[in-house]
Amino acid sequence: MSIQNQERFYPSYDPPLPNQYAGQQPQTPTRSEIRLASDLKKYKKRSRILAITTCILAITTLIFGGIVVAAEVITVKDNHSALSKVYNTCKDADDEDSLSLGDHNNTLTVDEVNGLDTYECIASTLPIPKATQAKIGATNGFSGTQTDSWDGFKATWSYNKNNGLDLVIQKD
Numbered sequence: 783m784s785i786q787n788q789e790r791f792y793p794s795y796d797p798p799l800p801n802q803y804a805g806q807q808p809q810t811p812t813r814s815e816i817r818l819a820s821d822l823k824k825y826k827k828r829s830r831i832l833a834i835t836t837c838i839l840a841i842t843t844l845i846f847g848g849i850v851v852a853a854e855v856i857t858v859k860d861n862h863s864a865l866s867k868v869y870n871t872c873k874d875a876d877d878e879d880s881l882s883l884g885d886h887n888n889t890l891t892v893d894e895v896n897g898l899d900t901y902e903c904i905a906s907t908l909p910i911p912k913a914t915q916a917k918i919g920a921t922n923g924f925s926g927t928q929t930d931s932w933d934g935f936k937a938t939w940s941y942n943k944n945n946g947l948d949l950v951i952q953k954d
Contacts, residue, residue: 872903895946
């Protein structure tokens with residue numbers, strides 16, 4: 783196959799310069815060759831747009847994923863240290879050693895027989911929702927064990943006249 787015939791099959795065909803092939807007429811591309819060249823340009827442009835869009839989506843996903851992971855780590859850390867803070871703040875209000883911290887600072891336990899000083903300190907230090915506080919206050923000996931959860935915490939409690947308040951607050 784001659785050079786001229788090979789060039790006819792490439793979509794990006796550029797006709798030879800007049801002095802390139804002495805004595806020969808340069809061939810003009812056919813309609814199908816022009817259409818192929820035009821289609822190739824469109825596909826190249828589309829593939830660039832697709833590549834750029836894919837990169838933008840990947841970067842956005844990485845950034846958003848990083849923000850979500852960072853927020854989750856901060857929340858877990860805050861919940862973890864929140865129970866330690868409550869324990870350190872309220873252990874002074876605890877006259878009868880009814881307050882304990884366990885499970886690697888993930889569980890706060892209150893076993894109050896006389897009064898509710900320690901519970902009141904916990905309720906004012908840890909952001910226990912008013913609804914949960916009302917549920918704890920409305921519990922009696924016939925209620926059995928109750929549970930509620932909020933913002934990464936779970937509380938389980940029971941109350942009766944003889945044993946007082948038994949409250950366990952866990953980090954979810």
